Amino acid sequence: MKEFIVLGVVVFFSVLTYWLVEPFAHGQMHKHVDSHQFQYADLPAVTKQGDATAGKDLVMGAGACSGCHSIEADGVPAMMEPDMAAASYGVNPPDLSNAGAIYDAKFLTDLIKNPAHALKVEHKFDPASGAMHPMVPFYGAGGDMDQEVADMVAYLQSIAVKPSEVTSKMAFENACGRCHAMKYANWTQMGETPNFKYKKDALRYEARVLDYQDSLKKYMGKLPPDLSMYTRSRNHHFLSTFIEDPQVHLAGTAMPRVGVTADGADKVLTYLEEIGDPSKANGDRDRIGMYVMIFSLIFAIFAYLWKREIWKDLH
Amino acid sequence: MAHFEKANSIGEWFDQRLATKTLERVLAKEYWIPKDINFLWAMGMVLAITFGILLVSGIFLLMYYQPNVDTAFDSVNYTIMQEVGFGWLWRHVHAVAASVVFLIIYIHMFTGIYYGSYKKGREIIWVSGMLLFVAFSAEAFSGYMLPWGQMSYWAGMVITNLFSMGSLEMNGVVEWIRGDYVPGQAFLTRFFMLHVLLIPVAILALIGIHFGALRIPHVNNQNGEELDYEVEAEKYKSGNKAASKVIAFANDFMSKDMFVVAVYLIFFFYLTFWNYSFAMDPVNFDPADGLKTPAHIYPEWYFLWSYEILRPFSKDIGLLAFAFAQVIFVLLPWLDRSPNAVPASRRGLFKYWFWIMLANMIVLTTMGKLPPEGINNTIGLVSALLFIGQWLALPFVTMFEKKV
Numbered sequence: 071m072k073e074f075i076v077l078g079v080v081v082f083f084s085v086l087t088y089w090l091v092e093p094f095a096h097g098q099m100h101k102h103v104d105s106h107q108f109q110y111a112d113l114p115a116v117t118k119q120g121d122a123t124a125g126k127d128l129v130m131g132a133g134a135c136s137g138c139h140s141i142e143a144d145g146v147p148a149m150m151e152p153d154m155a156a157a158s159y160g161v162n163p164p165d166l167s168n169a170g171a172i173y174d175a176k177f178l179t180d181l182i183k184n185p186a187h188a189l190k191v192e193h194k195f196d197p198a199s200g201a202m203h204p205m206v207p208f209y210g211a212g213g214d215m216d217q218e219v220a221d222m223v224a225y226l227q228s229i230a231v232k233p234s235e236v237t238s239k240m241a242f243e244n245a246c247g248r249c250h251a252m253k254y255a256n257w258t259q260m261g262e263t264p265n266f267k268y269k270k271d272a273l274r275y276e277a278r279v280l281d282y283q284d285s286l287k288k289y290m291g292k293l294p295p296d297l298s299m300y301t302r303s304r305n306h307h308f309l310s311t312f313i314e315d316p317q318v319h320l321a322g323t324a325m326p327r328v329g330v331t332a333d334g335a336d337k338v339l340t341y342l343e344e345i346g347d348p349s350k351a352n353g354d355r356d357r358i359g360m361y362v363m364i365f366s367l368i369f370a371i372f373a374y375l376w377k378r379e380i381w382k383d384l385h
Numbered sequence: 386m387a388h389f390e391k392a393n394s395i396g397e398w399f400d401q402r403l404a405t406k407t408l409e410r411v412l413a414k415e416y417w418i419p420k421d422i423n424f425l426w427a428m429g430m431v432l433a434i435t436f437g438i439l440l441v442s443g444i445f446l447l448m449y450y451q452p453n454v455d456t457a458f459d460s461v462n463y464t465i466m467q468e469v470g471f472g473w474l475w476r477h478v479h480a481v482a483a484s485v486v487f488l489i490i491y492i493h494m495f496t497g498i499y500y501g502s503y504k505k506g507r508e509i510i511w512v513s514g515m516l517l518f519v520a521f522s523a524e525a526f527s528g529y530m531l532p533w534g535q536m537s538y539w540a541g542m543v544i545t546n547l548f549s550m551g552s553l554e555m556n557g558v559v560e561w562i563r564g565d566y567v568p569g570q571a572f573l574t575r576f577f578m579l580h581v582l583l584i585p586v587a588i589l590a591l592i593g594i595h596f597g598a599l600r601i602p603h604v605n606n607q608n609g610e611e612l613d614y615e616v617e618a619e620k621y622k623s624g625n626k627a628a629s630k631v632i633a634f635a636n637d638f639m640s641k642d643m644f645v646v647a648v649y650l651i652f653f654f655y656l657t658f659w660n661y662s663f664a665m666d667p668v669n670f671d672p673a674d675g676l677k678t679p680a681h682i683y684p685e686w687y688f689l690w691s692y693e694i695l696r697p698f699s700k701d702i703g704l705l706a707f708a709f710a711q712v713i714f715v716l717l718p719w720l721d722r723s724p725n726a727v728p729a730s731r732r733g734l735f736k737y738w739f740w741i742m743l744a745n746m747i748v749l750t751t752m753g754k755l756p757p758e759g760i761n762n763t764i765g766l767v768s769a770l771l772f773i774g775q776w777l778a779l780p781f782v783t784m785f786e787k788k789v
């Protein structure tokens with residue numbers, strides 16, 4: 071029937087135009103980057119079996135981790151307030167309570183030995199030129215260094231919650247929260263903003279956040295962006311491959327490879343969606359969409375019946 | 386004081402005062418539409434419904450939107466999208482409708498061109514339709530400024546810059562339009578005013594003219610057949626509806642329109658809920674930043690073809706070509722010299738002119754989005770020249786057409 075041919079022509083040109091300006095054009099505009107499933111193939115495999123008890127002594131002692139990091143799960147408080155820590159290190163060293171669950175073991179192992187290497191920021195921190203990474207590498211406590219590192223990683227894993235218990239919020243706050251604010255989650259680099267009764271307290275706190283951000287700017291070269299809307303402004307594949315290795319997207323960027331597990335990255339992305347696009351994350355959009363589709367379908371059926379009724383006499 | 390009898394029913398009461406029965410007859414029951422039409426003739430109704438959707442969703446958004454450079458982005462992306470119940474739904478509906486309305490406008494326009502429905506008494510319909518296109522373009526552009534994202538800011542910058550008229554360097558005009566040296570608060574508030582008041586009012590007026598202009602020449606039909614409406618109407622009214630070549634606007638035509646609208650709504654809501662990024666560009670979810678130019682600045686898809694006519698040339702020639710592309714469609718009824726108002730398939734050379742124009746505008750649309758580098762520049766240039774050439778050739782293409 072002629073009407074269907076006309077419909078076919080209209081649909082053909084509409085779909086063609088859509089395909090050209092959306093999938094095709096975006097494919098041309100953005101570099102294609104493959105995901106490597108957070109395997110971190112460039113890092114050496116872990117060979118040793120760690121011992122958590124020995125690891126605890128190292129983390130608290132020779133490893134010096136607790137000199138910079140808090141480990142609240144094991145009763146080690148922060149040495150300094152976040153803004154003061156940022157003034158000393160450029161950024162507030164994250165609490166290590168759940169590091170064992172969020173970061174990849176191979177990554178942690180390499181991080182302890184050579185932070186700039188694991189974080190892929192060697193272009194910024196080159197010991198030869200005197201630019202040291204603020205996290206000091208572990209040079210060994212006198213024994214088998216690989217064993218010592220494996221012990222520390224085992225300790226971090228032993229105090230952390232089970233990976234399946236890591237919430238999306240925890241993943242974000244641990245892996246990204248020291249650098250990125252998230253306005254729509256009431257989050258700054260200092261942590262969740264408390265409610266203040268008096269305006270002067272709120273302003274004081276705000277000034278401290280600004281101080282933190284100034285330190286961070288000096289350390290990173292620029293202020294890392296607020297991530298509230300990134301779930302809408304970047305696609306899922308971009309974000310995931312960017313977290314896996316920022317350098318492949320932005321060569322020379324100051325943002326480190328944070329070394330999260332595949333599951334950790336997923337949780338970070340879930341959090342971005344929960345905060346940036348809650349009606350999608352909580353399923354409202356799909357659910358209401360289905361109702362509206364069913365309604366439209368029924369409407370179309372009635373419209374068709376009405377048309378048929380009226381056109382009975384016209385043919 | 387005129388003499389009024391006591392009315393026997395509410396209908397009669399209104400009829401005495403407003404002549405509602407006459408109106409119903411002239412605008413509905415005896416407003417004759419040819420029977421030989423296809424679903425493309427329902428696109429006007431689809432457009433009216435889409436405009437209605439834009440109006441209603443826009444009013445809901447307006448209750449929470451804040452036209453302030455510091456709060457606009459958050460009022461849209463946080464307040465409306467997260468805090469207001471179903472705010473996200475209204476926003477998606479509004480943004481998707483604003484984009485889809487152009488798809489339908491283009492289908493509607495090309496339908497008009499294909500069937501020759503712009504001449505022999507239908508010139509005002511065509512011209513008012515093109516004015517509607519211009520008004521909708523302005524409406525969409527001004528609306529795009531409102532969320533104050535990166536694309537709002539930079540598209541606002543690039544488009545207002547065009548008014549410096551290239552080498553004439555009329556920067557004063559650009560500043561006058563912006564109310565500032567760069568897009569800022571004054572710019573946002575005036576585009577807000579345009580978007581929610583002046584342009585919608587103009588659109589409503591234009592829709593009135595467009596509909597009014599249809600009444601006397603009637604709509605065209607699939608074969609370009611000239612109908613004797615008196616005779617056909619008599620057949621219809623005498624009960625011989627099947628033999629008559631006309632149908633009544635209501636409810637014959639309406640019932641078919643509503644079915645097409647219903648099918649369209651299924652498509653529309655699918656896009657609203659599951660495939661909206663073509664209408665809500667991801668880049669515009671980054672807040673406006675005057676210090677950071679986005680890697681690719683491109684307009685919404687429906688402006689791409691005219692953007693690409695601007696781009697491949699040097700500054701001044703590009704502007705002239707762009708101006709040409711903006712106005713040339715309006716002149717179509719006079720550039721087409723043929724005596725025929727029949728489908729392109731029956732019109733000799735014009736048939737090729739039509740399909741080449743359509744295909745070339747799709748090529749221009751594509752090139753307008755791709756980064757201007759390498760082979761893209763050449764394709765863009767050739768397409769833009771072809772576009773201009775086709776319009777210049779139109780009088781000659783149609784001049785020798787024989788009357789069918």
Ligand code: HEM
Pocket residue numbers: 436439440442443444446447450461476479480482483484486521522524525526528529530531532580581585665669
């Ligand atoms: C009188 C009717 C209308 C009203 C009251 C209205 C109101 C608004 C408001 C308050 C916004 C800002 C919120 C937002 O960005 O989502 C907006 C955005 C927008 N409007 Fe309208 N609007 C109307 C009609 C239209 C029409 C006819 C079009 C286009 C053909 C249009 C296109 C847009 C676009 C493209 C946006 C930006 C959408 C986005 O990116 O979120 N609007 N409108």
